[in-house]
């Protein structure tokens with residue numbers, strides 16, 4: 606006989622990682638269908654192993670460095686909901702929030718969010734959010750407000766020349782590289798997140814951009830079509846950083862690259878549309894309590910779990 610006692614919300618355990626990922630996939634695929642978005646034929650999202658190959662390293666990294674990590678467990682012991690956040694400096698960031706479509710709209714999301722993104726914690730708070738009505742409604746009542754929409758601009762990379770006085774240097778995995786990037790991130794998004802920077806340095810190529818001897822920007826290049834984060838102290842340097850990443854991708858023979866671009870980044874939007882980049886229909890929003898983030902000079906971390 607099925608056990609229909611209400612799900613229990615409890616701290617996540619190591620063994621919950623794959624089941625939580627399963628809930629993530631079910632909920633996001635149902636959301637995509639509700640939105641009427643057709644997945645490009647090249648995506649293998651219907652294959653759990655392929656989806657995990659791309660996302661697994663990120664989920665493991667965020668899981669091991671999470672601030673709050675909660676699951677909802679049904680009466681028969683299945684994970685049916687998952688919410689996780691990370692604390693980086695003063696920023697509490699919600700990274701995952703998903704409930705199995707079979708049990709949505711019964712209050713589970715509410716309970717998970719209250720634990721993983723508790724009111725008053727931060728002091729600053731941010732979320733890379735889908736446009737799911739239930740998610741938006743819960744988020745906008747949790748102390749964050751709309752900052753910008755984020756578009757994935759996509760293209761087959763082609764070599765391009767952009768006039769610039771910047772000099773690019775490859776960044777190796779080192780304390781100096783982490784420090785350089787963290788310094789620029791602090792100026793642009795308001796916080797340092799060395800633990801993530803170190804992780805991304807192990808995942809993607811990276812460059813620093815110098816004007817004279819002064820580091821004024823950085824860029825993480827493509828792997829598996831994904832790029833970012835990319836940040837510059839001045840918006841005018843964003844096109845040169847984008848061009849540098851696209852050129853490297855073109856030379857590596859990449860079939861496709863995505864730049865997850867805040868629409869507030871007008872330099873990037875004009876540059877990318879001017880080059881014929883396509884707008885992916887899966888849009889997300891940045892919600893935050895702190896409107897001082899300078900997203901006009903920022904490209905997000907590809908996969909959209911963190912800023």
Ligand SMILES: CC(C)(COP(=O)(O)OP(=O)(O)OC[C@H]1O[C@@H](n2cnc3c(N)ncnc32)[C@H](O)[C@@H]1OP(=O)(O)O)[C@@H](O)C(=O)NCCC(=O)NCCS
Nearest residue numbers: 632703704709710711712713714715735737738739740742
């Ligand atoms: C977002 C999600 C996790 C919420 O889980 P849930 O269990 O359905 O949420 P709950 O039932 O606890 O709460 C939903 C709330 O949204 C409200 N809501 C739902 N649709 C709404 C709408 N169109 N307008 C306003 N409020 C709405 C409900 O009234 C409820 O609020 P209340 O409890 O104060 O009445 C779940 O719907 C989900 O997995 N969605 C798809 C994946 C996704 O996009 N996740 C967000 C990732 S950033």
